[in-house]
Amino acid sequence: MSSSVSTASSLFAGPDVTLVHDFNIHERVPVVLDQSTASYSTWRQYFSLVFREYLLHGHVDGTVDSSLMVNDEEWMILDTTIIRWFYLTISKDLFHTVEDDDDAYAVWTKLNGLFTDNKLQRQVLLHGEFYGWQQLDSSTDDFCMRLKKLADELRDLGETAGDELLISTLTAGLNEDFGNVASNLTLIPEPTFAKVVAYLKLEERRMKMVRTRATHTALTTGTHRGPVPPQPLMRNATWHGF
CATH class of the missing domain: 1.10.1200 (Non-ribosomal Peptide Synthetase Peptidyl Carrier Protein; Chain A)
Incomplete structure (x- = not known):
């Protein structure tokens, strides 16, 4: 078991936990994923940038078996942090859909599937x-x-x-x-x-x-013309014949 964990750990070149654990995810993913709005593409793109910037792609692309990383403290902290990011950037309805998944890859896969299935x-x-x-x-x-x-x-x-x-x-x-x-x-x-x-x-x-x-x-133009003056009343004229 230890050799498997060691091998899996050697394949993962992740960041220092302190670099990503406490940063504000809303500053890097300024959108809430919701099935009632066209937010999926933007949400996914922002997260893809975060994964690339901090070398976190191994947590969501399936290249690393998370079951082999249970004894790797840094890996588990990062994986949990990513899950927390997902929960903070999705609607309440989506949260209740994915809250039971146990690792970041499972949550990421399910969330994407909700928008690409059917x-x-x-x-x-x-x-x-x-x-x-x-x-x-x-x-x-x-x-x-x-x-x-x-x-x-x-x-x-x-x-x-x-x-x-x-x-x-x-x-x-x-x-x-x-x-x-x-x-x-x-x-x-x-x-x-x-x-x-x-x-x-x-x-x-x-x-x-x-x-x-x-x-x-x-x-x-209407102001320059001014108000139209009232017309004088015509008195009844008396006609005198010759």
Whole structure:
């Protein structure tokens, strides 16, 4: 048993426990994982960065058998710390779903599975929302951000929505205020989704300025004209014949 533990320990080159045990996970993962919001891709990406930065990937990728590490005090402390991070960054409903798992790998696997299982059904739902997403009265920023989140969710299921598809879907969903602007998107050199979003934000800002200026001009013109003076009453005239 000791040789197995020694071998497993030698494969794991983890960080010093004191480096990660007490840091604020909310500063590194500033999002709460929730099944009712499009938060999974962002949550997973932030945690992936933490695992890479602090060499913790062995706790969640299955390359190290945690059952062989029960006598490794530092490993167990780090594994428990990671589980605590998960619990602090997920919704209450998800917490009750995974709270009985005994190691970080099991918790990580179950949480990911909740968002990637039932792949076909999720793809059908996401396709409908992605291709039918309309701006309506929302701001350009909110509209584009939601479209990007839907694309990220599709990517999590193995379906990549590239810049060309994102731009096409975005253009089709713009409200009527951007009717003339949409035709100018083809003039952007080497267009990317990020470039198009930046352009639309500038146009939205310009249109707001135009509307504000028009409103100000109308109010100023009305003030300069002043009130219309009342017309004098006409007295009844008496006609004298000749």
